[in-house]
Amino acid sequence: MEQLMADLKKQIIEALNLKHLKPENIGDDQPLFGDGLGLDSIDALELIVLLQQSYKVKIDNPQDGPTIFRSVKSIAEYIRANQTA
Amino acid sequence: MKGPVHVAGIGVIAAIGKTVEQCMHSFRQHTSGIGDITLFDSVHRGVLPVGEVKVSNEELADMLWLPKHTSRTALLAIQAAREAVAHAGIDLKKWRTGLISATTVGGMDRTEVFFPDFSKDHSKGKLHDVVNHECGRSTELMADDLGIRHFISTINTACSSSVNAIALGTRLINHGMLDIVVAGGTDALSKFTLNGFNSLMILDKEPCRPFDATRKGLNLGEGAGFVVIVSDRVLQQEKKKSLAVVAGYGNTNDAYHQTASSPEGRGSYAAMQKALEMSKLDVNAIDYINLHGTGTLNNDVSEGTAVKRFFGERLPKMSSTKAFTGHTLGASGGIEAVFSVLALTHQCVFPNLRFETAMPEVDIVPQQKFEETTVNHVMSNSFGFGGNCSSIIFSK
Amino acid sequence: MSNIFITGMGNISPQKTWGDAPLLSEVTEHIHERLTCIEPDYTQWFDPRQLRRMSRVLKMGVAAGSIALKEANIAVPDAIITGTGYGCLEDTGIFLSKMVENKEEALNPTPFIQSTHNTIGSLIALMLQCQGYNQTYTQGAFSFENSLLDALLMIKEEPALKVLVGGVDEITDYSHTIQKRFGKFRERSESNLNLYKTEDGALNGEGAAYFVLSGEKSGKSAVSMEFVGTFYKADAETLQSGINDLLQQAGLTTKDIDFVLLGNSGDQHNDEALQDHAFLLFPNSSTGAFKHLCGEYPVASAFAFWLGVKMLQEQTIPWSIVLKNANRSLNNVLIYNQYFGTHHSFILLKSCRDSG
Amino acid sequence: MFISGTSIIRKQTVIHKGALAFENKSVSLDDFLTGAYNYLSPEYPKFYKMDRLAQLGFLATEFLLSDFPIKQYSPESVSLVLSNAHASMDTDVRYHESSKTSSSPALFVYTLPNIVSGEICIRHRIKGENTFFISPAFDAELLAAYVDQVMVQPSVQACIAGWIDVMDSHHDVFLYLVEKEQRGLALPHTAEELTKLYR
Amino acid sequence: MARAVWSIADSIISPLGFTSEENYSNIRKGLSGVKPTSNPQWNANSFMASALETVASSDASTRFEQMAIKALETALGSHTLPSDKTIFILSTTKGNIDLLDSEDADHPRIHLHAVAAYLADKFGFKRSIVVSNACISGVLALIIAKRFLESGAYDHAVVLGADVLSQFVVSGFQSLQAISASPCKPFDANRTGINLGEAAGVMILSTDPKMLGSKSSVRLLGSGVSNDANHISGPSRTGEELAQAIAQALKTSELTPDDIDFISAHGTATVYNDEMEAKAFNYAGMSKIPLNSLKGYYGHTLGAAGVIETIITIHGLLQNELIPTRGFDTFGVPKEINVCSQLQSKPLKRILKTASGFGGCNAALVVEKVNQ
Secondary structure: OHHHHHHHHHHHHHHOOOOOOOHHHOOOOOOOEOOOOOEOHHHHHHHHHHHHHHHOOOOOOHHHHHHHOOOHHHHHHHHHHHOOO | OOOOOEEEEEEEEEOOEOOHHHHHHHHHHOOOOEEOOOOOOOOOOOOOOEEOOOOOHHHHHHHHOOOOOOOHHHHHHHHHHHHHHHHHOOOHHHOOEEEEEEOOOOOHHHHHHHHHHHHHOOOOOOHHHOOOOOHHHHHHHHHHHHOOOOEEEEEOEOEOHHHHHHHHHHHHHHOOOOOEEEEEEEEOOOHHHHHHHHHOOOEOOOOOOOOEOOOOOEOEEOEEEEEEEEOHHHHHHOOOOOOEEEEEEEEEEOOOOOOOOOOOOHHHHHHHHHHHHHHOOOHHHOOEEEOOOOOOHHHHHHHHHHHHHHHOOOOOEEEOOHHHHOEOHHHHHHHHHHHHHHHHHHOEEOOOOOOOOEOOOOOOOOOOOOEEOOOOEEEEEEEOHHHEEEEEEEEO | OOOOEEEEEEEEOOOOOOOOOOOOOOOOOOEEOEOOOOOOOHHHOOOHHHHOOOOHHHHHHHHHHHHHHHHHOOOOOOEEEEEOOOOOHHHHHHHHHHHHHOOOOOOOHHHHHOOOOOHHHHHHHHHHOOOOEEEEEOOHHHHHHHHHHHHHHHHHHOOOOEEEEEEEEOOOHHHHHHHHHOOOEOOOOEEHHHHHHOOOOEOEOOEEEEEEEEOOOOOOOOEEEEEEEEEEOOOHHHHHHHHHHHHHHOOOOHHHOOEEEEOOOOOHHHHHHHHHHHHHHOOOOEEEEOHHHHOEOOOHHHHHHHHHHHHHHHOOOOHHHEEEOOOOOOOEEEEEEEEOOOEEEEEEEEEOOOOO | OEEEEEEEEEOOEEEEOOEEEEEOOOOOHHHHHHHHHHHHOOOOHHHHHOOHHHHHHHHHHHHHOOOOOHHHOOHHHEEEEEEEOOOOHHHHHHHHHHHHHOOOHHHHOOOOOOHHHHHHHHHHOOOOOEEEEEOOOOOHHHHHHHHHHHHOOOOOOEEEEEEEEEEOOEEEEEEEEEEOOOOOOOEEOOHHHHHHHHO | OOOOEEEEEEEEEEOOEOOHHHHHHHHHOOOOOEEEEOOOOOOOOOEEEEOOOOOOOOOOOOHHHHHHHHHHHHHHOOOOOOHHHEEEEEEOOOOOHHHHOOOOOOOHHHOHHHHHHHHHHHHOOOEEEEEOOHHHHHHHHHHHHHHHHHOOOOOEEEEEEEEOOOHHHHHHHHHOOOEOOOOOOOOEOOOOOEOEEOEEEEEEEEOOHHHHOOOOEEEEEEEEEEEOOOOOOOOOOOOHHHHHHHHHHHHHHOOOHHHOOEEEOOOOOOHHHHHHHHHHHHHOOOOOOEEEOOHHHHOEOHHHHHHHHHHHHHHHHHHOEEOOOOOOOOEOOOOOOEEOOOOEEOOOOEEEEEEEEOOOEEEEEEEEEEOO
């Protein structure tokens, strides 16, 4: 789980081009959207693509985004719960 | 020297018809143009419904006597523009005539043919497939076809483009710089836009249901709509009938988000307001609104909220015709301008197909039947990515 | 006089065209088959978070717009009008190649969102929270001229308006490879300063320039735009009567033109025609060229617009642009642009020092 | 009668409908011709067998007809009226050289100016009449007058006409399409317009 | 209604004579210009051809020009044509190509337009044009002249068709293996190819019937030209395109195939050409109409052929005589045609002249006798 979250942080920085951040700047429970990291709905769509490409986890309804992408931890939990392998 | 700027001719091609008359027939019969993809290959074929113009490129090219590698965007445009010019029945060469077209994809449908070969080997891919890639090229092909040289322009403000084209044409006539303008917009379906909108997860896998509580997104469509607008002097001298006048228009930016509209629809509200101010009409004078109404969760709430705020409790009849045609992007404003003029000339309003239950967020109940009724002033809304919002009013 | 003043300018180009150095005191030599913009450090104006999703063309455009507004000393303009022939090519190319590579599965939305032509202008609006008129023209080599014309109409309609008008176009690896295959652009790497000495064709270029236009003079606004005219596939006679009409409406004749800034591109066929025609129309004017500095691209006239205004403001003619010097003082500068023989345009800039 | 399109090749530059379409001045004429062929990539390997006159004619018509669906006319209703100053002399000289050792039949078949007409007809399936005039210089009067007479033949709908000259590295091609119907920006078919367009 | 175009005078310079009448009477006698020819300038070995040995170049003019001048002088005779109302049309494929062999390879009149200008100047014609469209040049030149006269651009036309033998042409046809070692046999089962020949012919056309004087004459009716769009040196496999040119000629003459009394075919005596023509005449519904080829008398005279063959056929038309096909004895084409093999008398009203050539071109012209 720790490793997964560490990987996710790196991947999020890369995918969303958050070059001003380092993985250690992102807390496991820190909110990603709104006031937290300041991400928006386009970033949410990018994260959906990230999960599909890197973890083969599909999210069909973008309305589920806000819950799943609340924090790095919630993303990791969602991946664990939905990965078929 | 401002005088009324008249609409003297209209032409349209869309999923519900290749001509104005065919579209009117579909409206009367409540026949939607939404269906499966049949004319191009895509993994989304059979999954995502679209509003396709059911004529292949080859047939279109043959019909129009144009080369087969012409981009579909230009072919659709030329078909609609020729209809509009023929309808106006004025020799364009006798006057200072301009062409203002709008498109968002330009020659993308051909670039997609070019690109797979090109990406494997940069010396491959047939160049005649990319030569007309630029949006402006489709307008130049039209200008060459219609014999217009005096002024040409292409607007791409995403889905609000064609309303801006008609507005610019009106201004150029008002400033005495042009006598006649052929204005409108065109866009062909392409894999590029289909996949783009799919990546945004705003495409409905069912036929779209604008303003319905169960709506899940939009269906893409294609087509072109053009109007021939003329100065008062041209109308008099050519002894033509005015189909409608351009009463007002407004162009604003929502400045809220790259793709989403503000929840209260501030940009759309401001666009309607500007248009109404220019028309000097009372808000209650508007008889019918041709809504943008794409069928996405976001747009319909935002637009609905703005409309409710703007018109108050006494709402005019209104509908989105996108349930018939799909969302035709850069062409939508042009196609819907033609529909708005038809509402005036035929004294009718168009149904908002597939509406059943009002949205919980904002109570909008659109027109559900084709209906003949008194229509003196029509408003048409077109909003786009990047927050571009435009609204236009046509009057009898 | 038209009373349309240029009150601020921002220009990112293959030359060092921002900052305080005297006009083109140093000319940058590029030895490459294409001219690429010299880009400033954008973080001096923007928060890195604002820049993270932006492609190169967006950064160039947004920065040029921001410099222009700063120079005009206004925070938010009343309208934003952008001309771009190609639009956002980089994002278009990324989305297209991913679409082909991934066979239409799992595509990133960002490049698609930012592939539309209006991204540049609407991003400026979003960053400035500008809810006013917002427009994007994409008519090849008329894109910038169409934008100027719109601004001109707008200020005539409402003189108090402050309009941000620009022209932006980028080269990408894909676009350059394809354009080279059309054979119009030169294929050899050689100095841009030798552009007019060889016959190999035009030099591919790019740039982003924004201007604040207003009906009210302010600050450095000693220059006005008198007219802008576009001519699609016009012959020499049409061009001649066209320029005469435009001049007449501005109360001028060809004799009043002190300097003609010509759109020679290095493509000998069209350059000869342009030059012959210009010498015929304006035998006593000085002439100069600018595309060896910025290259050929649809909105190259925006670079010329910047150059012309600068020349009038500073009352200097940079040595590097002169084709023929008639030793005249600078009051009227005419930009006479052409794009591969099909698109011709005229823009007249006028110094208004004397009229107070 | 109306001129609905033009295509010019001179100074190793192709101008199609007034716009620069392809250019390459830094190579030999032959390499320029192959370059323009590769640019169009029409997949017509017979091109490589043609002499320069035919290659020029092939390329010029390829550009001329690239945005015009000539195939919508019946093959019999399209005509060709071409002219030049040097006839097939460019190839005549080469053939003559070859004939001193062993005559090349492949070259000999190109020692007639109208072979280029034949190549164009084959490529575009044109079966209407063709004529080849030899004039000291581009003769707008002759073309305007004669093409009009061809166009009034009841079966004729369109005519590809113009000037196509090559001798050593000198080359000058001006082809245009004439139709009965005026479409778009078509110009009237007069000697005056032709002179302007040729310039 | 287009103006009528009359033929008012003609001439032929060939091994068979220096006037049209002399040529016609020698052909009636069955004489031929084709015989073994030895001329080291043309070929190291002797070959079968119709060479005009009695004309040589002068200091001022080449052989080609000498022949042309003689033909023009004879045809023009006492006719004076107003120079501004007369067009001079030269039909030739190679003109002075033999200058390439001479020491004077840069001779200005190696260019066809320059020869035409030189001849026009000599005879005081202000306007000259050159038609060089392979072996249909002669017929095509007549068609072009007719059109210029019908349109009113000119009142008179002088059409000269001429070509000479040369090392260039002889070696070329040899390289194509098209030359027969024996006198050619058009439409014959044993045909083995062409003979080359040289000649000059002139036809003077006019819209002014007064120029005819009192003699019977002929007028040019409709015409048709087409292209095979098949092969640059081989004829069409089907003959459809020549048939199309013939149909066009009939249509513009407002005639049907039955209105044609006689055909002067191209008949080069190559295997494929003659086959193609046979198919074409069938397509055109003319398989029963008597036809001939005159190549057995003159060989293939290239740019001159269309003019001199039309002249001989017109003389036959005026005399009501069918000239036989010299060299033909065993029918040898895959479709039935009526090859004329004996001199016959028959009332004649209209003839059709056809030609086909390299580049896939075909031409057809109808000529009608008008009894004054």
